[in-house]
C-alpha cells in the first residue's frame with residue numbers, strides 16, 4: 001500500500017556555504033530536547049573527515065561520508081542511498097534524517113535523490129532544503145567573479161532552498177543584514193527567511209515543514225527529465241555541473257601534541273593577513289598536557305582556537321583541513337608543524 005507523507009520519514013537537506021554554521025546548527029538541533037530520534041549524514045568536502053569530531057556526542061547517530069561530494073560523484077550518491085537504505089532497514093524507526101551537505105555542494109542533486117525510482121522514495125519524504133547564509137561573508141561568494149565560468153554553489157544553495165537562515169547576525173550591522181536579505185530575496189523570492197545567531201532557531205521553523213512548493217518543483221523537474229532520459233537519473237552524465245577547479249582542500253595530519261601558545265600566535269598572525277582565498281579552516285588538536293580536545297575554526301579572518309570537549313575514548317590526533325583557492329600545501333604544512341610542542 002502506498003504510504004502517505006505522514007508515514008514517511010522526513011529528510012532535511014542542510015546546505016550553506018563553507019563556514020555558514022551548518023555544524024553549529026546540527027549541534028544545536030542535537031542538543032535541543034525535542035524527543036526525536038534523529039540520524040545525521042554528513043558529506044564533507046576535503047581529504048579528511050573532521051565534522052564528525054565537531055558534532056557533539058549524542059544519542060543520535062552520525063554517519064560521515066568523505067569519499068567524494070554527493071552532488072557530483074556518482075559513487076558518493078550510491079553511498080548516500082546505501083546509508084539511507086541501511087537506516088530504513090533498522091527495526092527502530094527514525095523520526096527524522098538530516099543530511100549535512102558539504103559547503104561546496106549543490107543541494108539540488110541531493111534533494112533529487114528523494115524523487116528517484118528507488119525504494120527509499122516510498123519510505124522517505126523530502127521535508128525541506130534549509131540553507132544557512134553567513135551574513136558577514138556571503139556577498140563576496142555570491143559576487144565571486146572567478147567562479148563565473150562554473151556553477152556558483154553559494155548561489156545554487158540559496159536558489160534551491162525552501163527556508164533560508166540568515167546566520168551570524170551578531171557579526172553584522174542592521175543595514176548589512178538588510179542588504180544580504182534583499183540580495184537573498186532577489187535569488188529566491190519564495191523561501192521564508194529567518195535570522196539567527198549561532199544558528200539558534202525555533203526548530204519548528206526548520207524541521208517538519210513537510211513537502212512544499214520547492215520540493216514539488218524539484219519533483220516536477222525530475223519527472224520532466226525522466227521523460228527525456230528514459231528513467232535515467234537526471235544528474236547522471238550532467239556535464240554542466242562543475243566545481244571550480246582552482247578551489248581545493250589541503251588536509252594535514254600531524255603526530256604528537258600542539259603548543260597552545262604557538263597555535264594562538266599563528267591564529268593572531270592569520271587574522272592580520274588577507275585571507276580572501278582561504279575560505280575555510282577546520283581542525284581538531286591534541287594540546288600538550290591538556291585533557292581537552294581543541295578545535296580551530298576559521299572562516300576567512302574570523303578564526304578561533306579553543307578547547308571543545310574532553311578526550312574520551314577517541315584516539316588523540318591533530319587533523320586540520322584548509323579549503324580555498326590555490327592553496328600552498330607545503331607552506332601550510334610547515335607553518336602548522338611549527339606549532340607542535342617539543343616532545
Ligand SMILES: Nc1nc2c(ncn2[C@@H]2O[C@H](COP(=O)(O)OP(=O)(O)OP(=O)(O)O)[C@@H](O)[C@H]2O)c(=O)[nH]1
Pocket residue numbers: 016017018019020021022023024025051102103167168169170171196197198199280297298299304
Ligand atoms: N559569531 C558567530 N560565529 C558563528 C555563528 N554561527 C557559527 N559560527 C562560527 O562559525 C564557524 C563555522 O561554523 P560551522 O558550524 O562549523 O560552519 P559549517 O557551515 O558547518 O562549515 P563547513 O563545515 O566548512 O561547511 C565556527 O567557528 C562557529 O563557531 C554565529 O551566528 N555567529
